[in-house]
Amino acid sequence: MRFALFLGCTIPARLNQYELSLRAVLGKLGVALVDIRAFNCCGYPLRNISFKAFVLSSARNLALAKKKSLNVMTPCKCCYGSLKKVDHLMKENTALRREVNATLQREGLEYEGGVEVRHLLSVLFHDVGIDSIKKEIKSPFDGLKIATHYGCHVLRPSQIVEFDDPVAPSIFDQLVEVTGAESIDWTTKLECCGAPIWGINDELSMDLTEKKLRDGRASSADYLCSACPYCHIQFDTVQKVILSKRGNNHRLPSILYTQLLGLSMDVDREALGLEMNQIPIDGIEGFLSEQTVTTNDGR
Amino acid sequence: MFQAIALYASLIIFGLGLLYKGSTWFRYRMGKDGRKTPTSKRVSAAFTGILSTVFSVRILILAKVFVLDVVLQVRVLKEDILRWFMHICIYGGFMLLLLMHALDRFITSAVFPDYYSTVNPFMFLRDLFGAVVILGILIAVYRRLIVRAPRLVTNAMDHYAIVIVAVVMVSGILLEGAKIVSYSSYKRMVEEYSGLEDEEELRSLEAYWVKTFGVISPHLGGPFDEKTLEQGKELHEMSCAECHSKPQWAFTGYGVAKIIGPAASWFRQANVPGILRYVHVLACLIGLAYLPFSKMFHIFASPLSLLANAVMERGRSTPANIATRQAMELDACTHCGTCTLHCSVGVAFEEIPNANILPSEKIASIKALASGRKLSQREHRLIQEGVYLCTNCYRCTVVCPVGINLQDLWFTVREDLLRKGYPEFLSLSPLSFYRGLMREEIGEEDYGGALARPREAILAECNLIKREDKAITLTARDRELPSGLSLSAQANTFSVCFGCETCTTVCPVVRNYDSPKETLGLLPHQIMHACGLGVRDLAFGSNMLWDCITCYQCQEQCPQGVSVTDVLYELKNLAVKNVKEKTLQQTGRGS
Numbered sequence: 001m002r003f004a005l006f007l008g009c010t011i012p013a014r015l016n017q018y019e020l021s022l023r024a025v026l027g028k029l030g031v032a033l034v035d036i037r038a039f040n041c042c043g044y045p046l047r048n049i050s051f052k053a054f055v056l057s058s059a060r061n062l063a064l065a066k067k068k069s070l071n072v073m074t075p076c077k078c079c080y081g082s083l084k085k086v087d088h089l090m091k092e093n094t095a096l097r098r099e100v101n102a103t104l105q106r107e108g109l110e111y112e113g114g115v116e117v118r119h120l121l122s123v124l125f126h127d128v129g130i131d132s133i134k135k136e137i138k139s140p141f142d143g144l145k146i147a148t149h150y151g152c153h154v155l156r157p158s159q160i161v162e163f164d165d166p167v168a169p170s171i172f173d174q175l176v177e178v179t180g181a182e183s184i185d186w187t188t189k190l191e192c193c194g195a196p197i198w199g200i201n202d203e204l205s206m207d208l209t210e211k212k213l214r215d216g217r218a219s220s221a222d223y224l225c226s227a228c229p230y231c232h233i234q235f236d237t238v239q240k241v242i243l244s245k246r247g248n249n250h251r252l253p254s255i256l257y258t259q260l261l262g263l264s265m266d267v268d269r270e271a272l273g274l275e276m277n278q279i280p281i282d283g284i285e286g287f288l289s290e291q292t293v294t295t296n297d298g299r
Numbered sequence: 300m301f302q303a304i305a306l307y308a309s310l311i312i313f314g315l316g317l318l319y320k321g322s323t324w325f326r327y328r329m330g331k332d333g334r335k336t337p338t339s340k341r342v343s344a345a346f347t348g349i350l351s352t353v354f355s356v357r358i359l360i361l362a363k364v365f366v367l368d369v370v371l372q373v374r375v376l377k378e379d380i381l382r383w384f385m386h387i388c389i390y391g392g393f394m395l396l397l398l399m400h401a402l403d404r405f406i407t408s409a410v411f412p413d414y415y416s417t418v419n420p421f422m423f424l425r426d427l428f429g430a431v432v433i434l435g436i437l438i439a440v441y442r443r444l445i446v447r448a449p450r451l452v453t454n455a456m457d458h459y460a461i462v463i464v465a466v467v468m469v470s471g472i473l474l475e476g477a478k479i480v481s482y483s484s485y486k487r488m489v490e491e492y493s494g495l496e497d498e499e500e501l502r503s504l505e506a507y508w509v510k511t512f513g514v515i516s517p518h519l520g521g522p523f524d525e526k527t528l529e530q531g532k533e534l535h536e537m538s539c540a541e542c543h544s545k546p547q548w549a550f551t552g553y554g555v556a557k558i559i560g561p562a563a564s565w566f567r568q569a570n571v572p573g574i575l576r577y578v579h580v581l582a583c584l585i586g587l588a589y590l591p592f593s594k595m596f597h598i599f600a601s602p603l604s605l606l607a608n609a610v611m612e613r614g615r616s617t618p619a620n621i622a623t624r625q626a627m628e629l630d631a632c633t634h635c636g637t638c639t640l641h642c643s644v645g646v647a648f649e650e651i652p653n654a655n656i657l658p659s660e661k662i663a664s665i666k667a668l669a670s671g672r673k674l675s676q677r678e679h680r681l682i683q684e685g686v687y688l689c690t691n692c693y694r695c696t697v698v699c700p701v702g703i704n705l706q707d708l709w710f711t712v713r714e715d716l717l718r719k720g721y722p723e724f725l726s727l728s729p730l731s732f733y734r735g736l737m738r739e740e741i742g743e744e745d746y747g748g749a750l751a752r753p754r755e756a757i758l759a760e761c762n763l764i765k766r767e768d769k770a771i772t773l774t775a776r777d778r779e780l781p782s783g784l785s786l787s788a789q790a791n792t793f794s795v796c797f798g799c800e801t802c803t804t805v806c807p808v809v810r811n812y813d814s815p816k817e818t819l820g821l822l823p824h825q826i827m828h829a830c831g832l833g834v835r836d837l838a839f840g841s842n843m844l845w846d847c848i849t850c851y852q853c854q855e856q857c858p859q860g861v862s863v864t865d866v867l868y869e870l871k872n873l874a875v876k877n878v879k880e881k882t883l884q885q886t887g888r889g890s
Binding site: 009010012013014037040041043044045046047048049050051052053056057060078089092093096103106107152153155156157158166191192194195196197198199200201202204205207208211230233237238241 | 449641642643644645646647649650651688690691692693694724725726727728729730731732733734735736738750786787788807808811845846848849850851852854855862864868869871872875
């Protein structure tokens with residue numbers, strides 16, 4: 001298992017703990033990661049303003065991966081959605097492909113297709129497999145209730161992103177449950193975290209996030225869990241803003257999936273960057289049990 | 300006499316230039332802190348800062364950075380071995396020439412009492428250093444003009460830098476060659492140092508120099524008999540050898556001498572050595588006088604930037620000092636293009652042809668901005684767009700070989716620019732995410748104002764939405780709107796919408812409001828309908844368009860297969876393109 005790691009812009013700049021923990025966890029699970037330094041932004045933030053710049057950005061990344069004959073794995077759901085969307089557009093629209101390739105050729109690149117775009121979670125689920133992960137679980141969680149947050153851009157538009165069943169997805173729940181935690185049912189599980197509008201309309205963004213926090217707490221979750229830098233920053237850094245502006249009623253700390261998995265795999269907590277989260281998550285270590293327990297996959 | 304005057308004049312210009320440029324570091328006002336603090340406070344804060352750093356353990360950090368990053372330039376090495384080699388050749392060779400050759404009267408003579416520029420190792424070393432610099436220049440030309448990394452921009456200042464160094468070096472080598480063949484130089488040396496008077500002896504010595512050292516004599520051409528040469532050699536060893544190594548050691552000049560040898564008499568008549576001497580000296584003096592105003596000023600500013608950034612940090616250092624550092628960083632930039640090469644969004648430049656998107660060009664524009672040059676609204680908005688079109692990924696800062704905290708600079712300048720009150724349509728994109736995270740630092744008024752302006756500008760173009768009854772007149776329809784939604788095959792799916800309102804029902808944004816129509820204007824299904832009708836004003840003027848969170852619930856659930864979210868995306872593209880062009884055109888007319 002070897003992938004070109006597409007970190008995107010947010011993780012190296014603002015979410016080091018995600019990179020640290022994913023490298024630690026994937027290293028133990030035998031997934032080899034190749035860094036391509038020339039990767040650029042996936043184009044997601046440009047899509048509102050310039051469709052062409054958006055397509056060119058992702059197409060360039062796919063061309064770079066193709067040059068190294070590698071499939072791409074990204075831990076970011078917005079990057080995932082963009083790369084998948086552009087891959088689809090470039091396959092479907094020959095005129096667009098010709099135009100984009102004309103630009104790419106100026107730096108000796110070409111989009112040819114044939115690069116698989118994968119999200120970290122689907123690599124863990126389909127390539128590594130629940131059984132292999134289970135073997136690595138050293139101290140499973142006990143009695144921990146997790147509100148699993150899927151993230152919009154891996155689920156929809158389902159015909160293009162092809163991640164899981166868009167109405168009743170289960171991949172992430174199974175991945176959470178293999179750690180021994182319980183992935184609870186909560187009504188806003190598949191809804192937006194609020195991040196796409198943060199910085200544009202903060203009140204709306206906080207409304208959407210707060211709704212999820214409230215629902216998560218009402219469904220008795222101990223922590224939120226996400227696998228996307230935007231979702232996590234929204235649930236962590238932006239939640240902190242919400243707590244200070246709107247009160248403490250719906251406080252629900254968020255943990256990255258790779259941190260959660262890493263803890264149950266007994267990865268050194270330093271290597272998981274637990275301290276780097278804005279809203280402390282130390283309490284979660286209290287749920288770790290001492291001996292290995294077999295967990296059923298819950299579904 | 301002329302030389303002395305030129306030297307002092309260029310030294311004075313150089314000195315005043317240094318003072319002037321240094322003073323801009325304390326005078327340029329960027330960012331809140333830069334505007335707040337008067338120059339005098341900035342100067343005293345800098346003194347305090349420097350003293351408190353130098354007399355603390357942090358001096359060790361400075362020492363380390365000085366050795367690794369300033370002298371050895373490890374940051375350049377990490378980036379690209381060829382570029383590192385190029386820069387080491389130019390800067391190393393040039394510095395050594397400056398110390399050993401240009402300042403020989405002050406430095407080399409003082410260190411080595413038996414120094415003569417014509418004696419080895421000095422004669423050989425001078426040529427070696429010169430050759431090293433030339434090699435560096437050739438690599439620089441190769442990089443700038445032949446390889447051409449994607450989006451690397453070479454401007455007039457880059458050309459100047461290469462040309463001035465090249466002229467100094469080439470004229471120096473040519474001068475040396477011309478002197479090697481020069482009969483008058485030979486004569487002068489003989490008169491000054493040999494003390495020979497006997498005609499025959501003089502002829503033997505001359506014959507020896509013509510034969511072995513490339514001197515071109517108007518009287519003697521050879522071939523010479525063994526005896527003459529033997530005597531010449533003896534005389535040479537007696538009178539000359541001690542103070543003059545074989546000119547072959549000056550290998551670059553000797554090469555030139557061999558080439559120009561046949562034309563030596565013409566050279567002498569045209570006084571070419573004299574002209575070359577003037578060119579060489581003048582080029583050095585021009586380079587010196589213009590240095591503070593050229594990119595060569597980085598010789599001073601870049602090491603300071605590296606040192607300052609090693610011990611300074613926003614939040615920990617005095618804000619006044621951060622403002623001073625940022626002004627200094629504008630001079631530290633060498634326009635090497637490393638930031639642009641690694642910029643996450645540099646590729647967008649291919650579709651949005653605004654050079655300010657590229658960090659290396661952005662910093663040049665910011666320099667103009669900081670100097671207080673009057674910018675037109677158009678120029679201002681182009682810089683603003685370039686600064687906003689940034690994912691704040693910090694790559695530019697991480698790779699900058701001179702350690703400029705570019706990301707921090709963009710942040711400071713972005714808010715300065717936005718405060719001017721021109722709309723920035725990119726603020727309606729997720730590029731605003733990072734700015735949202737910095738809202739505490741920005742302050743509520745500036746923060747919200749910048750977000751409101753683009754919506755207002757778009758609304759100003761949408762007359763229909765301002766009407767209470769929203770009654771659609773027939774003339775308000777834009778028949779080009781439906782056909783204009785053509786960027787992707789998904790966008791024209793609006794035409795199959797049958798108005799079931801599923802999209803609106805599942806939209807989390809709509810659900811968030813008690814009276815969504817008041818807040819959002821048209822709702823998703825209405826926007827689909829507006830596309831078919833061509834009522835541009837209602838579609839573009841609806842907050843729904845800009846408050847869409849792109850969660851794709853609408854698109855996923857549409858029973859008719861309308862790509863609702865994709866249609867909204869294209870509408871946003873169209874609306875921004877439309878209003879951006881219009882507002883820029885208005886400013887083009889000199890308002």
